[in-house]
Amino acid sequence: MGVQIRQAGADDRDTVARLLDEAFMDDPVSSWVFPDEGHRRKVHGIFMGVFLDIALAEGRVDMAEDGTAAALWLHVPAGAPDEEDDTPARMREIADPDNERTELIGRLTGEIHPHDREHEYLLLIAVSPDRQGEGLGSALIALVLERCDRDGVPAYLEASSARSSRLYERLGFAFTGRTVDLPDGPHMWPMWREPVTSRG
Template sequence: MGVRVRQAERRDRDQVVRILAEAFHHDPVSCWVFPDEDHRHAVHGRFLGVFADVALEEGRVDLLEDGTATALWLDVPAGPPEEDDTPALMRETADPDNERAELVGRLTGAVHPHDRAHAYLLMIGVAPGHQGEGIGEALMREVLERCDREGTPAYLEASSARSRGLYERLGFTFTGRTVELPEGPPMWPMWREPQAR
């Protein structure tokens, strides 16, 4: 698939957040965090903007030039993680009275592996009208090829059975321990060993 990808800059933040908000509006985890659809529509962009800010500042944000998809990556070093206030910031920024807005970050952080350095796909979003066209796979290809060349594993959390299937096709495998959101959907932590080309 011939997609043109560029690295986003700070000036692209609003576009990145818009793509993520549209892509995740009906995602099972987003629906659990913000059960009321009107409320989700009002606060979801602020919530996802925290992820965009972290990736723009500390990682890499890939953006399709036509504005249909974006992927947020972080390089995670080996060793004990530094204290992370991102979950609290997610809640404070988006929905201070909603403990789920913080809990989802705490629960995913608790299962995140730290024994080996890896590329972490924090989020990938494809505009709803373009999902299922192979855009997500094409958007991830450059980073995964770099991982393969450099011998670096990759990690992510799948938030739906559909996305889990995509990641499995790209060489990710379920780690065996789901993230259990209280009275909510499961999330599947997935790991990908570098692959020989």
């Protein structure tokens, strides 16, 4: 049985925000950003909502029809940005002003983000904890990767665990060779995927 996928809109924000909050609550990176579990449960959903609002406004959000999975994508043009990205500071201001890690995570991933070629950036992908392992995430990613292959456009992401990096490898992503090292925290694995072009 195939996964029914559609593009999310503003009316889906609450559904996707709840999914992101639930799926990433115990993620190594989220646990580093918000080490106190009680505090994390209060502000984590707001933090994830900032990512979602960016993707809804500037990119695309694909979701399973039943709301159990979603992927947030941004199209990144070639060339360094003309001005400094204020997103990390905005994330901190909105989600948790007294927590510098809410801003630092964005700055550290931004420093290593490639800009020499245009690409599709998988900002986040979330699958409901009780539906993981069913191929929902792969189906969501494949939807965009097929377009990348057709148009000759690379894709990029940061895996938040070694386990997830292995899953992305199966979809053609490769580790770039330099981890994002969170101070006294986990590593993130930047991964790049060249488009697959048909021959013949």
